[in-house]
Amino acid sequence: MAAQARGGTLVARVVRELSALSLQREEGAYLGAEDDLIAKLGVSRPTLKQAAKIAESERMISVRRGIRGGFYAARPNVNDSIRAINRYLRLRGVTLRELAVTGAISEEAAGFAAQCDDVGLHTQLKAMLVEARECIAPRALLDFDTRFVGHLAVMSGNPVIEVIVAMSYSFGRDEQGIYLYANEEQQAVAREHFDAIGQAVLKRDSELARFMMRRRLAVIGEWIGGADASQFGPINQLET
Structure with a gap:
């Protein structure tokens, strides 16, 4: 239970940090690739992916695949x-x-x-x-x-x-x-x-x-x- 709580708290923190990064930039601005954000936020890949799904569902970021893929600033609709x-x-x-x-x-x-x-x-x-x-x-x-x-x-x-x-x-x-x-x-x-x-x-x-x-x-x-x-x-x- 304690491990789950710590994991949940960490994911929530990363969601907040991703949202803060997004708000610092204009909508549609490039925030970085997955590896860039792993290094910047100091988290594991699974944690970043979990947090990114939440932040994306809240329309604070968009995640693009392929060429020019990465994380982009977004805004709630x-x-x-x-x-x-x-x-x-x-x-x-x-x-x-x-x-x-x-x-x-x-x-x-x-x-x-x-x-x-x-x-x-x-x-x-x-x-x-x-x-x-x-x-x-x-x-x-x-x-x-x-x-x-x-x-x-x-x-x-x-x-x-x-x-x-x-x-x-x-x-x-x-x-x-x-x-x-x-x-x-x-x-x-x-x-x-x-x-x-x-x-x-x-x-x-x-x-x-x-x-x-x-x-x-x-x-x-x-x-x-x-x-x-x-x-x-x-x-x-x-x-x-």
Whole structure:
């Protein structure tokens, strides 16, 4: 048992050291060949291989074979983390009703996006608003919905908002399938929402952007059951 504990501790230490080496370099940078790292870290080949498998599974390094083979710096993929979180939430029996608490984060994403000064991100948002007008099918709207709010999260400049938005939309898509935006009325309302939120962001009106996102979430909540969006009034009245 003591030998196993020592072995486990050593492997864990090497995993941390491999991760630290990776973080010191840019993603994709060459960290060295297997023999180089054995010498650098002062460990045996089996220990390095065991640690490398763990570090690679955590997306901290990539191990390449053949020509130009060796160890390379890598970075975790947020989508892998999100899939793990979603699996955990499903095992806990979480539903869309409980996930609704993340709506406040989407509101903040819209509000902070309105403060974004990145010209390139503004240009992309304008192009997305044009694209939204052509989204007709439910699946196209669902795909656009995810990308649109994800873009606002990027514009917010807050990585925490990005992760939470990505997680909630990934979970929501799996849960609701194509039932959302299933009829022409919902599709038309969705396009109006996208445009209203996007225009508020482009006008740098944080409060309006937050309000329109809140209204949109209330309407979606009404569609999937349990919410009342009547308090917000028609979109065309809010834009005047």
